[in-house]
Amino acid sequence: MGAQRMKKDLGLTRRDFMKLIKPEEQNEIMAAAVNSPALNMWLYKLSLADDVQLDHPDLVVGMEALVLAGVLTEERKSAILSGQAPA
Numbered sequence: 001m002g003a004q005r006m007k008k009d010l011g012l013t014r015r016d017f018m019k020l021i022k023p024e025e026q027n028e029i030m031a032a033a034v035n036s037p038a039l040n041m042w043l044y045k046l047s048l049a050d051d052v053q054l055d056h057p058d059l060v061v062g063m064e065a066l067v068l069a070g071v072l073t074e075e076r077k078s079a080i081l082s083g084q085a086p087a
Helices: 003-010 014-018 023-034 037-048 057-068 074-081
Strands: none
Touching (some): 023 037, 037 057
16 A cells, blocks of 8 residues: 555644645634634644544535635635645
8 A cells, every 4th residue: 555545544644734734824724713613613623633634524614614714715725625735
């Protein structure tokens, strides 16, 4: 089994997932979570995850909430969920 396949099966570490999000986006996410109990809870649940599956429904819903909150664009959400590191 190749490294890519194992990564898909096991998911990303939380650290590797955070590397997909630009530092300024990370700051905006944290700021938005201060004023949104739902986003705050999503971040808390994310922090408890053993790994991050980019196609997991809970992650997709949370990322969509970040778009609706104006924190991420639809384009950035799609890039993150497809595992593309920021330029």
